Amino acid sequence: MRISVRQGDSLWYYSQLFNVPLSLIIASNPSVSPAQLYIGQQLDIPGYVTQSYTIQANDTLWTIAQNTNIPVDSLFLLNPAVQASYLQIGQQILIPVRVTNLIVTDINQYTYEKMIKDINQLISIYPFIRRRSIGNSVLNKDLVELEIGNGQSIRNINGSFHANEWITTPVIMRFINQYALALTNYQPIRGLNLLPFFDTVRLSFVPMVNPDGVNLVLNGAEAAGNLRENVLQINGQNADFSNWKANINGVDLNNQYPALWETEAARKPTSPSPRDFPGYQPLTEPEAIAMAQLAGERNFDIMNAFHTQGEVIFWGFEGLEPPESETIVNEYQRVSGYLPVQYVDSYAGYKDWFIQQFRKPGFTVELGEGTNPLPIGQFNEIYEETLGIMLATLYL
Numbered sequence: 001m002r003i004s005v006r007q008g009d010s011l012w013y014y015s016q017l018f019n020v021p022l023s024l025i026i027a028s029n030p031s032v033s034p035a036q037l038y039i040g041q042q043l044d045i046p047g048y049v050t051q052s053y054t055i056q057a058n059d060t061l062w063t064i065a066q067n068t069n070i071p072v073d074s075l076f077l078l079n080p081a082v083q084a085s086y087l088q089i090g091q092q093i094l095i096p097v098r099v100t101n102l103i104v105t106d107i108n109q110y111t112y113e114k115m116i117k118d119i120n121q122l123i124s125i126y127p128f129i130r131r132r133s134i135g136n137s138v139l140n141k142d143l144v145e146l147e148i149g150n151g152q153s154i155r156n157i158n159g160s161f162h163a164n165e166w167i168t169t170p171v172i173m174r175f176i177n178q179y180a181l182a183l184t185n186y187q188p189i190r191g192l193n194l195l196p197f198f199d200t201v202r203l204s205f206v207p208m209v210n211p212d213g214v215n216l217v218l219n220g221a222e223a224a225g226n227l228r229e230n231v232l233q234i235n236g237q238n239a240d241f242s243n244w245k246a247n248i249n250g251v252d253l254n255n256q257y258p259a260l261w262e263t264e265a266a267r268k269p270t271s272p273s274p275r276d277f278p279g280y281q282p283l284t285e286p287e288a289i290a291m292a293q294l295a296g297e298r299n300f301d302i303m304n305a306f307h308t309q310g311e312v313i314f315w316g317f318e319g320l321e322p323p324e325s326e327t328i329v330n331e332y333q334r335v336s337g338y339l340p341v342q343y344v345d346s347y348a349g350y351k352d353w354f355i356q357q358f359r360k361p362g363f364t365v366e367l368g369e370g371t372n373p374l375p376i377g378q379f380n381e382i383y384e385e386t387l388g389i390m391l392a393t394l395y396l
Contacts, residue, residue: 001048027128047184135290163213212248245275256288257353310366316342335388
């Protein structure tokens with residue numbers, strides 16, 4: 001919600017007027033100096049939208065404020081041209097409305113376009129969520145990173161490395177929404193007060209690493225654009241892409257990393273395939289390259305790659321994982337019920353490379369159970385299991 005500064009206003013006053021944490025207002029206006037506000041300056045108040053109200057007979061700003069349970073000065077702030085003593089029946093004014101419900105609700109068939117629509121709406125309501133493009137997919141879709149928090153410690157959660165594991169994306173998006181909602185409404189999640197973590201931890205999310213592949217699984221060959229014939233050929237002329245894991249080039253993005261890549265390549269398909277082909281060499285695909293560069297730039301303290309399925313958490317690689325990885329994965333197990341597995345005969349994944357490259361805790365979290373793609377009917381159960389892991393990533 002955007003407002004204009006008046007004489008004598010301060011960010012602290014807005015925090016009190018709208019009952020929103022001051023740190024969130026400051027973060028929502030990064031170019032504003034709190035000590036140097038000027039009259040007419042535009043500011044964003046997170047956690048609110050405006051709603052039009054039509055003046056009725058006998059209405060005053062005071063009665064409207066009382067009936068809608070909002071401070072009367074918020075009406076003066078949003079309607080600077082309105083003369084309180086001369087309200088007219090039929091006149092339109094704006095009233096502030098606190099957002100108390102989730103925005104990310106349409107989770108079925110969660111395409112790239114649905115995600116972008118949700119991101120735009122979330123940032124409009126919660127401008128302390130920072131957005132940037134970390135690169136582009138083969139079909140030139142933005143690979144979006146979202147960040148929440150001001151802390152020095154940066155932790156990453158990513159999803160949809162594999163196309164038919166797209167349910168991981170709405171899981172992440174729902175958490176971003178729930179976290180922002182809890183922050184602006186002073187609401188705990190599972191008894192945990194989240195506001196202190198906003199100033200100590202920075203959460204980095206890449207909700208959809210493989211947008212081209214996700215859209216291919218959900219929308220079919222037409223989603224491949226000028227690569228339509230290529231994907232049909234790779235898929236054996238089968239129009240059903242529900243088993244497709246790779247990016248649009250037929251390269252498995254989670255087999256693309258130089259962490260025993262040669263070992264993995266020797267036992268995988270040797271040409272583009274719906275799944276498992278590691279590429280002709282490591283880091284050939286723009287999505288894999290973008291995620292490697294992101295890790296190098298951000299220097300994550302913890303990295304979680306969400307996949308499906310199995311309800312297990314892979315947490316080691318060749319003995320290179322630091323000691324704290326075991327402490328973290330044990331807490332992940334406690335809050336989710338997922339089984340920790342230290343080593344597995346699988347290499348060249350993002351988690352493997354992250355541990356090898358940075359010697360920091362990295363995890364592949366396999367959400368849910370069944371056959372990919374998991375049915376959307378499992379979403380609520382998967383989300384509740386995974387919520388504990390995402391919260392633990394904040395407080396560990």
